[in-house]
Amino acid sequence: MWKAIAGRSTTPLTYLALVIVWEAFVRAFNIPSWILPSPSAIAATAVTWAPELFFHSLATLRETLIGFVLALVFSLPLAVVIAFTTTLRRLLYPILLGLQSIPKVALAPLVILWLGVGELPKIVIVVLVCFFPILVNVVAGFEAVPKAMLDLMHSLRASEMSIFRRLRIPIATPHLFTGCKVAITFAVIGAVIGEFVAAQEGLGYLILISSAQSQTALAFAAILLLTVISVVLFYGIEFLEKRLVTWSP
Amino acid sequence: MISERRSARDSPPRANDSRTDARAQDTPAIKLAGVTKVFGSGNEVVQALGPLDLAVATGTFVSVVGPSGCGKSTLLRLIAGLDIPTEGKIWRYGAALDGPSREVAIVFQEHVLFPWASVLENVMLPADVLGLPKAPARERAFRLLETTGLKDFAGHKPHMLSGGMKQRAAFCRALLSDPQLLLLDEPFGALDALTREELSLELSRLWQDLGRTALLITHDIEEAILLGDRLIVMSSRPGRPRLDISVDLPRPRDVNTAKHPRFVEIKQMARGLLFTREQD
Numbered sequence: 001m002w003k004a005i006a007g008r009s010t011t012p013l014t015y016l017a018l019v020i021v022w023e024a025f026v027r028a029f030n031i032p033s034w035i036l037p038s039p040s041a042i043a044a045t046a047v048t049w050a051p052e053l054f055f056h057s058l059a060t061l062r063e064t065l066i067g068f069v070l071a072l073v074f075s076l077p078l079a080v081v082i083a084f085t086t087t088l089r090r091l092l093y094p095i096l097l098g099l100q101s102i103p104k105v106a107l108a109p110l111v112i113l114w115l116g117v118g119e120l121p122k123i124v125i126v127v128l129v130c131f132f133p134i135l136v137n138v139v140a141g142f143e144a145v146p147k148a149m150l151d152l153m154h155s156l157r158a159s160e161m162s163i164f165r166r167l168r169i170p171i172a173t174p175h176l177f178t179g180c181k182v183a184i185t186f187a188v189i190g191a192v193i194g195e196f197v198a199a200q201e202g203l204g205y206l207i208l209i210s211s212a213q214s215q216t217a218l219a220f221a222a223i224l225l226l227t228v229i230s231v232v233l234f235y236g237i238e239f240l241e242k243r244l245v246t247w248s249p
Numbered sequence: 250m251i252s253e254r255r256s257a258r259d260s261p262p263r264a265n266d267s268r269t270d271a272r273a274q275d276t277p278a279i280k281l282a283g284v285t286k287v288f289g290s291g292n293e294v295v296q297a298l299g300p301l302d303l304a305v306a307t308g309t310f311v312s313v314v315g316p317s318g319c320g321k322s323t324l325l326r327l328i329a330g331l332d333i334p335t336e337g338k339i340w341r342y343g344a345a346l347d348g349p350s351r352e353v354a355i356v357f358q359e360h361v362l363f364p365w366a367s368v369l370e371n372v373m374l375p376a377d378v379l380g381l382p383k384a385p386a387r388e389r390a391f392r393l394l395e396t397t398g399l400k401d402f403a404g405h406k407p408h409m410l411s412g413g414m415k416q417r418a419a420f421c422r423a424l425l426s427d428p429q430l431l432l433l434d435e436p437f438g439a440l441d442a443l444t445r446e447e448l449s450l451e452l453s454r455l456w457q458d459l460g461r462t463a464l465l466i467t468h469d470i471e472e473a474i475l476l477g478d479r480l481i482v483m484s485s486r487p488g489r490p491r492l493d494i495s496v497d498l499p500r501p502r503d504v505n506t507a508k509h510p511r512f513v514e515i516k517q518m519a520r521g522l523l524f525t526r527e528q529d
Contacts (some may be wrong), residue, residue, distance in 0.1 A: 156378040247364040
């Protein structure tokens with residue numbers, strides 16, 4: 001029993017130890033808080049600035065989620081088209097691949113230039129970032145059907161539609177979740193990139209402003225919140241996956 | 250329901266002595282004339298099969314045994330309509346073959362159960378795809394699961410079943426639509442020796458109750474003789490029949506069938522042929 005408790009508590013205890021070492025290091029060497037604030041200082045700042053942090057978190061979260069959902073809405077039908085029509089696949093795949101090869105950070109200023117400083121350009125950047133990992137994984141999923149299963153369906157004279165519904169969709173579902181898990185971490189990054197270029201709200205904006213004013217503790221609090229958002233979204237998708245995909249291939 | 254169907258069948262060519270007559274009377278379940286299958290193109294052409302002539306009488310169990318790569322699986326895929334022969338023609342029940350048919354069911358070497366569906370859903374797949382009436386199909390599915398001892402596992406996912414149970418479920422799925430012709434592609438190939446023997450005897454009983462035509466592809470001589478009315482031994486690539494004899498052993502077959510002098514004789518003959526092939 002002690003072993004089980006020890007096993008479970010190893011990770012949190014390690015994190016706690018790191019925080020204590022950080023705190024001790026800052027205090028022992030008298031490091032100025034504008035270079036590296038201590039954990040206690042960050043916590044105190046976070047409490048003072050709680051309403052602002054909440055407001056900016058909400059903005060970033062909204063951009064991330066709307067962009068992610070839109071990426072899903074666009075990429076799923078396109079994945080079907082690419083997986084099943086050779087002509088469109090030959091036409092679209094190189095374009096998409098080219099688009100994917102452009103660093104999205106480089107595109108962000110242009111998107112802002114075209115769409116202004118509101119929420120829309122950030123959402124567009126998030127869509128651009130999320131789109132490809134979802135698309136590629138779903139296309140791969142549609143094609144990951146074992147040959148014997150196809151033989152079985154063909155031996156029953158199943159139509160392509162029937163094979164799609166009964167076989168390809170279930171096979172592609174775990175691949176879709178793999179794509180989503182990659183995409184959601186990219187999505188948060190995408191939103192922050194957008195906010196870095198030009199914004200009036202969001203955690204990226206807050207980090208930029210607070211670092212410029214040497215309010216390093218506030219920047220740290222915002223970065224920590226971003227990390228929390230990323231991790232929570234990732235595990236949210238993983239939770240959904242465990243609920244929906246109850247089988248192992 | 251299964252046994253009712255058997256008694257309802259008109260003059261099933263069951264007993265060994267009447268089989269030759271039945272073969273002459275009925276249109277064969279399967280007929281192949283000059284069938285070859287060539288894979289690849291250009292310089293890398295491999296003739297996998299034939300030229301092959303073959304007729305399988307309705308209601309008989311034909312076993313095809315041969316070394317790996319003798320094209321026996323290709324033969325089954327051609328008969329199933331999953332592949333097209335390079336040359337020659339195939340008829341099923343007198344009609345030229347045009348792709349797969351709902352009257353033909355296949356049991357593959359792997360169980361090929363959908364891992365996301367329950368055992369019952371898997372067994373019901375042919376009914377769903379073929380659009381058979383739900384209620385009778387469900388009833389038949391349960392009956393099949395009962396005869397194979399899987400009734401209590403109807404709601405389980407395949408990964409919770411043993412290898413033998415999975416293959417039993419695959420047999421139930423193949424039999425759901427009550428096919429005229431059962432194609433068995435090394436159906437026990439992925440199982441351990443004990444389960445293999447148990448399942449092949451079970452299949453023998455099940456097949457006898459159904460009274461349908463069956464074609465078994467295997468590399469196991471004993472299994473081929475134990476199940477078949479007729480044994481075809483194939484040569485290695487390109488696959489052609491080297492031996493084609495009637496397995497005149499009494500039914501029902503059981504564990505003691507393997508001790509029958511005739512069984513041993515046929516086995517020796519087949520083994521000798523397979524062995525000399527490897528020599529030359």
